[in-house]
Amino acid sequence: MVKLRLPDGRELEAKIGESILEQIPPESGLVAKVDGRLVDLTWIVHEGVETIEVLDFNSPEGRETYWHTSSHILAQAVKRLFPEAKLGIGPAIEEGFFYDFDLGGRSFSPEDLERIEEEMRRIVRENLPVVREEMGREEAIKLFRSMGEVYKVELLEEMDEDVVSVYRQGEFVDLCRGPHLPYTGYVKALKVLHASSAYWRGDERNPVMQRVYGISFPTEEELKRYLKMREEARKRDHRIVGPQLDLFSMPSELIGPGLVIWHPKGARIRRVIEDFLVRVHLKWGYELVYSPHIAYTNLWRTSGHLNYYRDFMYVFEKEGIEHAVKPMNCPFHILVYKSKRRSYRELPMRLFELGTVYRYERSGVLHGLLRARGFTQDDAHIFTTPEKLEEEIFRVIELDEYLMRSFGFEEFKVEISTWDPRRPEEYMGSEEDWIRAQSALEEALRNKGYEYEVMEGEAAFYGPKIDVKLVDSIGREWQLSTIQLDFNLPKRFNVTYVDADGSEKTVIMIHRALLGSIERFFGILLEHYAGNFPLWLAPVQARVLPVAERHLDRAREVLDRLLSAGIRADLDDARGTLGYRIRESELEKVPILLVIGDREVESGKVAVRRKGKGNLGSMDLEEFLREFTEEFLPPDLRGGSSTF
RNA sequence: GCCCCGGUAGCUCAGCUCGGUUAGAGCGCCGCCUUGGUAAGGCGGAGGUCGCGGGUUCGAAUCCCGCCCGGGGCUCCA
Structure with missing residues (x-):
């Protein structure tokens, strides 16, 4: 007997010698899976078949x-x-x-x-x-x-x-x-x-x-x-919403394609994000460094990038010496490391920089903030001994998860790119290095309880990597974090440490950017929230809104109190009708409005309106501050302090 | 980089086929009136190198050529 299951779960007994189509209710399915193989509904059922599953539009x-x-x-x-x-x-x-x-x-x-x-x-x-x-x-x-x-x-x-x-x-x-x-x-x-x-x-x-x-x-x-x-x-396209909310603009006809200017409100958000990143990295054992935006082209000759990366670099000449605008931060961090002889006791050394780089991307690939020519990476390079590699990877993934959750992303997809074991000659480093490194990556992911997909043969020639994709509020996937091992640069730059036994060894280097680029991440965040940033990120967290001009004095007092509490607040000028001004603030996506009219001046309270929730009623100003303080703060400063 | 489409006021767009008054509208901006209670009060005004350059024509936003910039793709994304 051959079972034929319909999309609604009902089961029929299939007749041999007749097509599936003839045996099911009219237009009740689109295609069928016969013992795991997809066939047309006009397929004739024959002997030896075990199961037939009819599929409708609800199946992929x-x-x-x-x-x-x-x-x-x-x-x-x-x-x-x-x-x-x-x-x-x-x-x-x-x-x-x-x-x-x-x-x-x-x-x-x-x-x-x-x-x-x-x-x-x-x-x-x-x-x-x-x-x-x-x-x-x-x-x-x-x-x-x-x-x-x-x-x-x-x-x-x-x-x-x-x-x-x-x-x-x-x-x-x-x-x-x-x-x-x-x-x-x-x-x-x-x-x-x-x-x-x-x-x-x-x-x-x-x-x-x-x-x-x-x-x-x-x-x-x-x-x-x-x-x-x-x-x-x-409608939530960051290229439309960003300029609309006066966050940034990209006047390419004046400054060139792929370049961003940050307006005051966008700059506020960016600064909040960057301060948060810096605090968290310091807390997690990274050191903050800075490096110049230009250098001799020779630096990238040493790193080996120049050969195949030259077309993407902005190169210019001064007094007969070729310079380039930096397309990446790695060589500088290596130079910090190499400024003196290092002991195994100093490792792992984690150097973090909000490093602005410029890459001459081909004009056809540019796309708003998501693919720009100038952007700032949350870049770090970790120099470690092989023994501590796995522990380091684990910590990076842990930090990554903390950051993503802090920004409101809950769903991730992890891929690990490994070498192609059939062609070891195409890769830098020994077979032993690769196998140990790849198992360190996998082990760290398993310990963290992540599911991951192995992409064999997808690794760069210089090392395996982990990529993290996140899923946004409307189900789109974005490639964001990369954690890349590197066996190449440490050799090229001769990056070594003195081990416990006195011998000199080559470090393993981890490149990692977790948000990827601040610009790109900002664009994704903007689309994720459709401009309605959570309170801690909103450029204007609260607006004081007097009903009429005679309430302006009290409104200014309230504003001063908010500002001294560290809240990003401003004052509406009381021109035009209340309804009109509320609409304006809604369109600007200001999360909290504090309305001050006769009743509030009288009672000393504020009428709180929360975007998306409407009027929450009146409360005492100090009570309001107590209730919302936590939410106004970045995640790492809530609950008294401390990231964990 | 390649192919296709587009560029008119701060924004969104009409006008362009088929060349011809002073290039329009809504929003925004400015001024005046309105002093208001949780998403648009009224009236008036300013604002344009029609992307840039060249050509055709008596005459070009409109037709032709080149360039710049943008969009959709392809490719690329160490």
């Missing part, structure tokens, strides 16, 4: 199938409207799907996209059956060559399989592994999102393809919700 496989068929509908629509278009590839992606077309040099206009979308709807209405067909590879090559689909022929020629599958719907046929939906009519709500360009197989030496992106859903409501969410994400 269901969505992928849905979007994959949608991409075929897109391709079919394009072929109908632009018969000369040559098909590239058209996969489902994380959200939706795309298809690449070679239009022989032209591109799609917005009107074209609308027509394509209309044609897609027509194909859906036609409710064409989607039919799988298997054929020999040679036969397929002949078929696609006869259609002029040169890219499909190219793909086929590179395949190993002797038999390939194609899918037909109406007049349209495409090379495809599948699986697919049984009918085009299964796609209920669709939207062509935008067009862009991409190179055939992602290689810029290849022809340019026009890539059309789309999304589809089983109901109009879901499509609407998705489009609204997209709009939400767009």
